[in-house]
Amino acid sequence: MKPEESATTGADLLVKALIDEDVEVVFGYPGGAVLPIYDSLFKQNRLRHILVRHEQAAVHAAEGYARSTGKVGVVLVTSGPGATNAVTGLTDALMDSIPIVCLTGQVPTHLIGNDAFQEADTTGITRPCTKHNYLVKSVEALARTVHEAFYVARSGRPGPVVIDLPKDVLMNKHDYTAPPKNPVEHKSYRPQTKPDPKKIEQAIEMIAKAKRPVFYAGGGVINSGPKASKLLAQFVHMTGYPITNTLMGLGSFPASDKQFLGMLGMHGTYEANLAMHGCDVMINIGARFDDRITGNLTMFSPGSKKIHVDIDPSSINKNVRVDLPIVGDATLVLEEMIKLWKAKQPKVDQKALKAWWAEIETWRARNCLAYKVDKQTIKPQFALERLYHHIKNKDHYITTEVGQHQMWAAQFLKFEQPNRWMTSGGLGTMGYGFPAAVGVQIAHPDALVIDVAGEASILMNIQELSTVAQYRLPVKIFILNNQYMGMVRQWQELLHGSRYSESYMESLPDFVKLAEAFGARGLRCHEPDKLDDTIKEMIALPHPVIVDVLVDQKENCFPMIPSGAAHNEMLLGPDDKAGKLSDEGMALV
C-alpha cells in the first residue's frame, strides 16, 4: 500500500490520537485555524464536543471534568484570541495541579512570525502557565506529540499542557502512530513516584513518637486518585491522630469523622490552626505550605518536626523548611507507611495523645464557625447549612466561584469523598465555578451539580447559560447575593478603614429574568423561613436553575487570620479587631 492511501490528514490523526487516549469529551470553540479539526470531529461520533461560549470557560469546564473524574480534561480553541482567552484557565489549572491538554490552532508554519491574521505566540505566552507546551511543526510528529502530552499532563504532579497546531500540519497527510503500549520512559521527564524506603522508616519512627501530632493533607491526595483518600483515612484511623485539610484537600478525609478538625489556614477553623501551631510532629501529605496556610512564616508551627510527602521536589523546602522530605506519590507512600506501621505495631504514647485531644477539644468547644442567626435576613452561613441539609443524601458535586461564599462553602458544606469539590484555590479565579460545573455535569449527567456563587463572580462567565441551555445541563447556580464583592469589602472594612472603594455591586441584573432569558429557571429568596422551600424547588427542577439568595450584606467570613499574622492571632468574629498590621503584613495579598 502506498503511504498516501493509508495516510490521513493531521486533523484526522489528532482525533484518532485523542480517542486512543480515552478522551470522550472535548470542550471547545471553533475558528479559522482549527477548522480542519472541526471537520474531522464532524465526520465521527466517538468524541463529543461541547461548545462553550468563551474559551476561558472551556478550560474551566475541562478542569471541572478532570477534577471530578480523575481523567485528563481536553480543550480545543482557535489561534490568536482563542488561545489568549484560554490563558486564565491554563494558569488556574497550573496552580491547582489539574491535568489538561489544550489544543490551540496556529497559523500555517510558513506564516509563523509574520504577524499573520490571528497569530499569537502561543507557546511563548503559555510557557509560564503550563506544565509543558509543544509547537508541532510537522504532521510526522503530531500523533506522537499528542500521546506525550497526555502522559506529561497526567503523570507526576498533574498540570496543563498546550499543543499548538499550525493549520498546514492539520491538513498534511501522514500515517498514524499509536500510543506506546507501555508508557515508555520519557527521555528526560521521569517523575519519582516510589518513595525511598529509608525515609518511610524514619517517618514511621517520628510519627510513632509524636506526642502532639497532626496530619495536614492537601490536594496532592486528590491528585493521587481515590485510593489515596482511602489509604489516608485508614492510616489516620490506625494512628488515632487528628487531621486537617487544605481547601484543595477537602474530601480527601471524611468531614464527618471525629478525627477531622476541618479546614486550616486563613479562613480555617480555630482547632485546625491551633493544632498546626502547637503540634510537635506535622505530617504533610500532598499539601504545599501555601501562604494561605502558613501566615507569618517565622511564626508558623514553630515547635514541630515536619514530614512532607510530595511528588514534586520543588514543593519541598520552598516556603517552609522541613525535617523529613519524602518525594513520592501519595498512594504509594501511604501504602508503605501503613505496611510498616502494621509490621512494627509501634506503641504510641496514648497518655500524651489523650492530653493532646483534650486540648484540641477545648479549642473545638470555641465553636469558631458559630454565627448570629437572624430572623429577618438570611445569613450566608445559614443558607449553606440549609443547602447541605437538603443535598447531603443526594449524589452531589459542588463547585464555587471566588470570595466569601467560597470560604463559607468550604466551612459549611461537608465533603465525605474526594473529587466532589471543585474550587479555584491557587489562582482564585472569579468565574471558575459555573463553567467548572458545566464540565462536572457533562461527566456526571445524573448528579446534582451546584455552583455556590457570588453575584459578582457569576457575572464573569455568565454567558455559559447558553451552553447549559444547549446541552440541557441541569446545573444549579446558588448565588449568595450580598450585593458586594464581599471578600474585597471585608478586607476594606478590616484593613482599610471601611472605605468601600469600588466594591459595591451597582446595577446588578435581575437574576431571575436573566435565567429566564436563557431558558433556565430563576428563583429568589430573601426570607429565612422560605429558604428550605426554595432549595427544595431548585433540587426538584430538572432544569438549569439560578437561585438568587439575598443574604446579609455586611456579614464577614470568620475565623480569619489577617495576612502576615500567626495562627494564634486569629480573628474569631466581628468583635475581634485586627491588631495594627505591620507594613509588611499590609503588603501581603
Next chain:
Amino acid sequence: MSTDKSIVAHTISVLVANEPGILARVVGLFSGRGYNIESLTVAETNAKENQSRITIVTKGTPMIIEQIKAQLDRLVPVYRVRDLTVEGPHIERELALVKVRSTGEKRVEALRLADVFRAKVIDAKADSFVFEVTGNSDKVQTFVGLMETLGLVDVGRTGIVAMSRGGEPL
C-alpha cells in the same frame, strides 16, 4: 536543609534536550521567579543525542539554590541538574576577547601583560590588538581591568563553562 541566610554563588550544569524554546524556558524560569543569573552559557554538546549543556552561575541562600535546582529539574526537557559547587571539586573557565587600542609605551605594556596572562594575540593592527584570554572569571576580570588604562575599547566574554574534576560524566 539549612536555614542559612547567607548568599552564595553556585555553578549549576544542566543537561537539556536541544529543542526550540528550551533556553526561553530556563531563562523564563529565572526571571519569572526572581532568581539571579550571574552567567549563562549554552551550546549543543551531543549532536547524536540532541543534547545541549547549559551552565548557569546563580546566587542565593541555600534554600533558594535548592529551589532553583528543583525548578530546573521539573522542566520536561531537562535531563539532569548538577550543582558543581556542592558536588566536589570542579573547574570553571571563561574566554574573553579583549580589544585594546594604543600606541607607544601603552601598546608595549599591553602586550607584556598579555604574555603574563597567557593571552593570545588573535588580531593585530598598527594601533590595536585583539587578545584572547581564557581562565577562571577572576583571571579574565583582572586582565580586562588591567587593560582599562591601556586603551581598552571592547570586551566580549563567553560566560562560564564548568566541569567536575575526575572521570565521571555529568
